Amino acid sequence: MSTLGFLVMIRLNVLLLVSRFALVASSIGMLSTISHGNERFVSGFEDLPLMRGMTEATESNVAFDTVHGRVLVSFAQSSEGEEKIIAFYKEALSQLGWKFNGDGEFLRGEEILTIDFLPDGDYLAIRFSLEPR
Template identity: 40%
Template sequence: MMQRTIRFALAAMLCAAMLLPTAPAIEAAGDEHAYIADIEDLPLMDGLDEVPEAGVSFDKPVGRIVEAFAHGAVDRQAVRAFYRRTLPQLGWSRDEADRFMREGELLEIYYLGADGDLTVRYTLQPR
């Protein structure tokens, strides 16, 4: 009887484990982020909203070229810390302060405006 109970418990745990999501978590569990429309795996920090009418996107034979903007009542250091912490989880490596590289692409992040009324500009291009 005890072995049957143990087998049942193990089977139940295996089934539960199979139902868990397998995608890597960004930040802590439970955090959901929006993403830049034309850079589908570039998350937006909480507090930022994409400004879709300001961006442009081109697909070239050598790679994609994207310029996107987001705006929010956030400060530059918080945004910088978010991307330095999050982008390496998505395969990006930091080259310079706000410049990241991955698989032949270069992502640069610029900050326009003042803290509390900040616009973030993202440029993605082939390297």
Template identity: 35%
Template structure:
């Protein structure tokens, strides 16, 4: 039921906020209402998602040529529109979930690790 509510909320917000979310090129497959910043592609099969008694646990990865600062700016502008409250540049909360953003950079580009877990 909570998953359906999140999906319905995301759909409604996407319709209302389409211009702001237009920069998103894709959404994570493991978490249907989390957009990917331009320049990143999900590393399909490298993450995981499951429901636990205390809530959903998600780990997903994306890789690309975006700059870490641009990734954080994208999420600072986008996540509050999807109901996530910003605690800091890399930590957001919504209802009883915590979303964490981690970036690592090497010569091949930037890897984004997104984790969502119960609070």
């Protein structure tokens, strides 16, 4: 296996492990809301707003640096639907220089921010992933 293939495999395994932990954390009530003054941001992200009504699973956050840039993964939970959440982030992130690329993907500079949705009972678990292009 090539070095690149090995690194991709490790990253995917870490993301899968974090996804599983976040779902367990949300089901046992380990969710919290992060705020900074009147504005709320997703933990680990300097300028990723946390949509009103979302709760964040801070215990499941992952952050590390690679030779190509930083990798951040955070999870939140919401009772809102995917369309409303994507509409919120399209508007909020465009004001911060992000460009929507479809399929929950936003581009800015040399980074990609992906917003994925995972069903979690009556709620949606939302995964925010930032990685280098």
